[in-house]
Amino acid sequence: MGRIQAAYLVPHPPIILKEVGKGEEKRIQKTIDGMNEVALQIKRKKPGVIVIITPHGPLFRDAVAISVEPEMQGNMEKFGAPQVRFTKDNHLELANKIIQFAKARDIFCAQINQDFAQEYHVSPDLDHGTMVPLHFIDQEYVHYRLVHITYGLLPRQDLYKFGKAIQEAVEGIEEDVIVIASGDLSHKLSSDAPAGYHPSGKLFDEAILKLLGGGAVKEILAMESCLTEEVGECGLRSIDIMLGTCDGYDITPRVLTYEGPFGVGYGIASIEIGDINRDRQYMEEIYQERDEKIRQIREKEDPYVKLARNALEYYVAHRRIMDLPQDLPEVILQEKAGVFVSLKKHGELRGCIGTIEPTTAHIADEIIRNAIQAGANDPRFYPVAEEELEEIIYSVDILKAPETINTLDELDVKKYGVIVSSGKKSGLLLPNLENVDTVEEQVRIALQKAGIKANEGYNLQRFEVERHK
Known part of the structure; x- marks a missing residue:
């Protein structure tokens, strides 16, 4: 042997x-x-x-x-x-x-x-x-x-x-x-x-x-x-x-x-x-320790995160969009906003899709649709498989209205997300992301996502988010 x-x-x-x-x-x-x-x-x-x-x-x-x-x-x-x-x-x-x-x-x-x-x-x-x-x-x-x-x-x-x-x-x-x-x-x-x-x-x-x-x-x-x-x-x-x-x-x-x-x-x-x-x-x-950590996170989910998880789990199981749950907070059903849903698997990104501005009737629909998109249609990843669902951790960012700014000095990488735009091209980066420590890095990544060269003229906007984890 x-x-x-x-x-x-x-x-x-x-x-x-x-x-x-x-x-x-x-x-x-x-x-x-x-x-x-x-x-x-x-x-x-x-x-x-x-x-x-x-x-x-x-x-x-x-x-x-x-x-x-x-x-x-x-x-x-x-x-x-x-x-x-x-x-x-x-x-x-x-x-x-x-x-x-x-x-x-x-x-x-x-x-x-x-x-x-x-x-x-x-x-x-x-x-x-x-x-x-x-x-x-x-x-x-x-x-x-x-x-x-x-x-x-x-x-x-x-x-x-x-x-x-x-x-x-x-x-x-x-x-x-x-x-x-x-x-x-x-x-x-x-x-x-x-x-x-x-x-x-x-x-x-x-x-x-x-x-x-x-x-x-x-x-x-x-x-x-x-x-x-x-x-x-x-x-x-x-x-x-x-x-x-x-x-x-x-x-x-x-x-x-x-x-x-x-x-x-x-x-x-x-x-x-x-x-x-x-x-x-x-x-x-x-x-066992990994499973226990996930269990504790599940127990602490707020309605926003729970809705995102349920939406993707239902879609993977049934290949159709779930009906709206009956017990959602009124604010999710009454307000509109852009929403980003992020998926992580054991600390690694597994999908992230969002909307800068609202595209549906209310935040609840925005969460449901973007959760499904993040799990099934993020082009960087294969669609989430059923056996992965129990290992995925969710976060939901509700975007507040963006405001135009003129200089990088008006940004704060922890507090504000950034939107860069030039003509029909635009790119967004959320605030307070792992491995993004400076405003310069934040803008560079947003420009890269938008396909805008750093020496091109571009417009800057900042926005705050309400993060649910």
Whole structure:
């Protein structure tokens, strides 16, 4: 029976390769030393398989991607080093077992081969999130087959559950396995960082490495999405899957190195996996806590939010619009207003549709119709499925009449939403949104939504909302 020997968090900056860095790699010597140490540890363990989880392969919102090509290839041509090439044999037995165990846990896997890649316009080649770590490993040890996984934009608890599926699949093969979680930490550590600066960047890196070094699985999974999004990381979902592969076992975690000279956090950590420990079986507990949180939110719903939820649930079940409930407050039935209905699933946006001005007889109809639109017709998402309904949290914003303003100084990102318009084009952004911290950012996003260039002339309006959560 196979077992997972250890797991590693590693970064993947292409500049770390001398063929790409051309001398600049010397600025991240600490990371190079850490990658070499990981490679030596893997050499001593002599695994038959390396499972690597990357952010930069085929990325899907509703699925994890697994390569099912017998042989996988890639090179660093896009980083100016086409001579750095890789060819890896796929461990198809393990890949297929992971797909089967994931399906049993209601996690869908996109099976990436040449035909799938062509149909969905993705690349089947090895990505830099895979090739950079393998470059160091291959200098010390090459006697392994690879399983190539790209995490999906699933709820993070589901990624942890997928990691558990990997663990179960490994137990069905003969070879031992090493798990590699490829991912950089914050991309916003300094003003010259590729994604700009955010003060939470350094705090996030310190927090995640402290928690990882302490084996604090539940605390990592509880990190708020608003924080992880604003710091611009690409490694947390890889970490979630990696931690799931360790569920139910003693672990000995250790942070090996950390630095961020280019404004991007590069952290390296190892997790030695020991004996079975039922006290570290967190998966069921995590889901129970999540369900309890949703139950408490449901109990506190006001009539506006309850109406939005009931409207979408009824539509998904019956494919028609519900009749007006009899017990609605008079104000919902008497007043008109623009309404936005937002849906979130485990902290991630799942749909948002609204009207700037009233389009129906009263607020109640506006809520019902926009709730259905948010769940069924937001072009950014697949329609909400019936099995998702119990996991969705709703908020309803009642818009007050907009007023024209002349300068950004008249905006307040927490208090006012903004409407930008130019000719027939207009865009709106609600106030007090996660990850929108400045007026400039608020207006930039609204312009982007409207398709208006920043250097075009445009009109500004502000508005307040009455938010129901």
